[in-house]
Amino acid sequence: MATLTRARHIHSTHLKTLVSCVRTRYLERGFSSESSTRSAIDEICLVLGRGKWSSELETSLSPLHEKTSSEVVLGVLKRQRDPNLAMDYFKWVERTSGESHSNEAYTTLLMLVSNSRKFDSLESIIEEMSLLGYGISADACIAIIGGLVKSKRLKEAFDLIQTMRKFKYRPAFSSYTRLIGTLSENREPDLAHSLFQQMQEIGYAVSVPLFTTLIRAFAREGRFDTALNLLAEMRNISLDGDLVLYNVCIDSFGKAGKVEMAWKFFNAIKSNGLVPDEVSYTSMIWVLCKAERIDEAEELFEDLERNSTVPCAYAYSAMIMGYGTVGRFDDSYRLLERLRERGSVPSVVVYNSFLTCLGRKGRINEALELYQQMKKDTKPSVSTYNTIIEILCSAGRVEEAYDIRNDMEECGLFPNVETANIMVDRLCKARKHEDAYKVFDEMSHRGFAPNSVTYCSLIDGLGKEGKLDEAYRLFETMLDAGHNPNAVVYTSLIRSFFINGRREDGHKLFKEMHLTGCKPDLTLLNTYMDCVFKAGETQAGKSIFEEIKKHGLSPDVRSYAILINGLTKAGLAKETYKVFYEMKENALVLDARAYNAVIDGFCKSGKVDKAYQLLEEMKIKAVSPTVATYGTVINGLCKIDRLDEAYMLFEEAKLKGISINVIIYSSLIDGFGKVGRIDEVYLILHEMMQKGLVPNVYTWNSLIDALMKAEEVNEALVSFKSMKEMKCVPNSYTYSIVINGLCRAQKYNKAFVFWQEMLKLGLVPNLVTYTTIISGLAKAGNITDAISLFERFKSNGGVPDPVCYSAIIEGMSNAGRAVDAYQVFEETRLRGCRINPKSCMVLLDALHKAECLQEAAIVGAVLREMAKSQHVSKSLGICWNDDK
Secondary structure (H helix, E strand, C coil), rough: HHHHHHHHHHHHHHHHHHHHHHHHHHHHHHHHHHHHHHHHHHHHHHHHHCCCCCHHHHHHHHHHHCCCCCHHHHHHHHHHHCCHHHHHHHHHHHHCCCCCCCHHHHHHHHHHHHEEEEEEEEHHHHHHHCCCCCCHHHHHHHHHHHHHHHCCCCHHHHHHHHEEEHHHCCHHHHHHHHHHHHHHCCCCCHHHHHHHHHHHCCCCCCCCHHHHHHHHHHCCCCCCCHHHHHHHHHHHHCCCCCCCHHHHHHHHHHCCCCCHHHHHHHHHHHHHHCCCCHHHHHHHHHHHHHCCHHHHHHHHHHHHHHHCCCCCCCHHHHHHHHHHHHCHHHHHHHHHHHHHHHHCCHHHHHHHHHHHHHHHHCCCCHHHHHHHHHHCCCCCCCCHHHHHHHHHHCCCCHHHHHHHHHHHHCCCCCCHHHHHHHHHHHHHEEEHHHHHHHHHHHHHHHHHCCHHHHHHHHHHHHHHHCCCCHHHHHHHHHCCCCCCCEEEEHHHHHHHHHHCCCHHHHHHHHHHHHHHHCCHHHHHHHHHHHHHHHHCCHHHHHHHHHHHHCCCCCCCCHHHHHHHHHHHCCCCCCHHHHHHHHHCCCCCCCCHHHHHHHHHHHHHHHHHHHHHHHHHHHHHHCCCHHHHHHHHHHHHHHCCCCCCHHHHHHHHHHHHCCCCCCCHHHHHHHCCCCCCHHHHHHHHHHHHHHCCCCCCHHHHHHHHHHHHHCHHHHHHHHHHHHHHHCCCCCCCCCCCHHHHHHHHHHHHHHHHHHHHHHHCCCCCCCCHHHHHHHHHHHHHHHCHHHHHHHHHHHHHHCCCHHHHHHHHHEEEEEECHHHHHCCCCHHHHHHCCCCHHHHHHHHHHHHHCCCCCHHHHHHHHHHHHHHCHHHHHHHHHHCCCCCC
């Protein structure tokens, strides 16, 4: 036993010694290997640090080739900052070793290239990894996508995920969710939705929060059909909405004016077994107050109050603002007192809401009193002071605004750049540019410099005042101060140049913007397109619309409305039909302004039925027609004599509470007047006057024209007199109507009196009026004045028409001036005008009487040529033979 025990002891000791030796040798070898690897990495990095890849650099690396291992390659790649150099080294190792790199080396290179924003190389790296059967780890995917998101390279992040899918990789779940959230926040709902669908295709389970994110994004863009489709999709996969989702829907649909939809979501909370919280109530109250449905908001507010132990400041704020919006300030004050009675001091939020509302209604003194009361209850915030300053500056009460700013400083709240920006902006809008400049100049003395917003406000104010050179000098000062002008500044300047007739400068500035690297946003392109169309550059306007897409932007409802309006005014109303349906194909939700533009286009292109259908569509889609909508359709119906339909629409508009304007009344007066329904004309005019509306020049012209056509000449002249008595100045069209009417009634001398009055006022007659008065004077035998007017008309560049020539020829012939009449006859023939056969016969008779036989023969020959026309022969009742 002793021998065995001793043997075991010897064996055990030997084993311990052996293990110790092996461990020591292993550690020594490991340390040696690690040191060798580190040394090789250092040597290679030293060579790579010499500069760009070249044959000389490859020669320097060749002796180190034997030291290259996967650990060395990995270490070298991790130390590199230059992705191009790293790529060249990566390929060189692969070439010289003849072996593929490890998965980890590819992943490291992928991360390096991504972080260095060399996105063009990513696809080739991912393709190689795919061919080698390597995977991209979830951590690597999250890091790469996360880096791109963080650096706001969202399009590149989206494209990278598509590249991964192209090579059959499955991007990490959180990469999708993070990118979807960021794209939604950055108003790129279509890209976010595309990723969302892709997630489902590759088997990821989507959640209610993801649906909520997308629904909010589409609703914010006004694309409610898509938002509702997402809700339906959610129900189809048996996902129940949570309170956050319903609150988002209430807020999103409510802000867009979809009150009934917001109500539906609020009621759905309870029907789905959930309990509305303060956010639900407050959001719904805001929606109802904004829609001025105060009674419903009150009911909801009382319901919240009954179930709340502590008053909700935001709900009180919403109701106070709601009351203020409709002018029920007594109720606002009552609610403020009620909040105190419930043992709660009104918060800054409540007071700020009330102050804002008083400011909007122009109740400045009340706002100042409330501000003093507020200081007893709570400490005003910077926002409070900014609100008061804004109210005072908007009213032009600059000195008081300075006093409030001093109060702010005494309370330890120092004015910031936002305060100064508010003052500059509101003073500019109040046209107090000197005061705005004073605030601008004071900024640097107060420890903060003007920013791009400050400059933009001042530049915009100067531009609107027409002080373009001063605005542009300030723009150059902004550049000198190191501020990069943004799209807002360029928008303001371009608009100002075009409005003030300097369109070439506007075009030049748009080109300069591209050279400075400033990317136009949708607002700028819309504004520029609108200015270009209004300047009559139709083709250029259409090109700008296409340019929106080239900039990677999607035309919105305003873009299409501007395009439609521009095409309509350029006489291309027929093209609006195609544009309208393109809007619908792009799932754009039309607002009232867009509908109005399309309806106007249809009416101007003669498609009144289409316009009527769109009016009905607006009602179905809960888009409230405006006075412009009704006015356009009523005018369109009047122009095609569908007067009873127009009147029915007129009555419908009144029942809906639409405030009917002078334009609609004038359209009806014009329409009924043209068909001789004078009784209806007087009734419409009477109703218009009873409502306190003053007829404009178009109204009077329509009335006078209707009376003249109905041969109520004396009534028409009485209306003309009333027009002047009501301080409505007649225009050239008014005088033309009167002159033409008097001539038709054969009151030529009276017509000539109005003609002379028209000329004294500096009004320019049109061709019809000239022709009418010349013909009238000639028929009345006042040939001297007729010829004088005829010659004056021609000397002013006028081109007489056949009617005018015929009247002068007849008048001269009847006055015994056959030779003069013949000269006018020859002039008429030289101009290629067709002469009235009756005038030729009168001239022929006068020439025979004056014994001008040669001239008579020529006129006779012309008459015979005219007689060959069957239409002329029948109209004259004469049969001419060639032999004669």
